[in-house]
Amino acid sequence: MLPFRGFLYCPRCFQKLTGSRSKGRTKWYFYYHCNCGFRIRTEKVHDSFIFMIRSLKPAPEYSRLFQTILRKTYKESSLSSMINQHRTIKKIEELEDHMIAARSLLLSKDINAPEYYKLKWDCQTKMEILKLKIDNAAISLRLWESRLDPMSGALSSLDYIYENGDINQKRQLITLLFKNPIL
Ligand SMILES: [Zn+2]
Numbered sequence: 742m743l744p745f746r747g748f749l750y751c752p753r754c755f756q757k758l759t760g761s762r763s764k765g766r767t768k769w770y771f772y773y774h775c776n777c778g779f780r781i782r783t784e785k786v787h788d789s790f791i792f793m794i795r796s797l798k799p800a801p802e803y804s805r806l807f808q809t810i811l812r813k814t815y816k817e818s819s820l821s822s823m824i825n826q827h828r829t830i831k832k833i834e835e836l837e838d839h840m841i842a843a844r845s846l847l848l849s850k851d852i853n854a855p856e857y858y859k860l861k862w863d864c865q866t867k868m869e870i871l872k873l874k875i876d877n878a879a880i881s882l883r884l885w886e887s888r889l890d891p892m893s894g895a896l897s898s899l900d901y902i903y904e905n906g907d908i909n910q911k912r913q914l915i916t917l918l919f920k921n922p923i924l
Contacts (some may be wrong), residue, residue: 745773745914754776791904815886829871
């Protein structure tokens with residue numbers, strides 16, 4: 742695997758390194774190399790990366806700060822979600838009123854049956870969509886809540902995440918940590 746493909750630059754001539762593999766006697770060897778002849782084994786890059794992210798492990802007080810920030814963000818998003826839910830419930834109530842009004846119009850013969858059913862169907866469709874919106878908001882809020890603890894743990898276990906992630910997760914983490922090229 743070459744998770745650092747495209748991220749590394751040659752320390753000698755500053756060109757972007759490319760990734761290759763070569764077959765040894767019993768297994769494949771992966772490495773990054775440059776046109777100038779520089780090359781480095783992928784294991785070596787891996788080890789220095791792990792060493793580096795381990796050194797980034799935050800002190801416990803920073804973990805607590807991170808957790809406080811996460812909880813604050815969660816509270817804000819749950820508050821805005823509650824306000825939205827409230828608005829949605831009001832819209833549903835309005836639609837229920839429309840349906841009652843349509844029924845009275847039908848009874849007083851101001852509208853005919855097909856017109857009534859069309860109105861009813863419109864209201865019901867809109868209501869279904871709004872109810873779905875409420876359900877989805879509740880689900881995403883619960884998801885947020887369930888991720889709070891894992892997220893605060895993630896900051897102090899970047900090495901674990903890197904070592905156990907697939908190639909895409911590895912590359913995401915590398916991108917997250919290095920906006921600038923790595924020499
Ligand atoms: Zn080079």
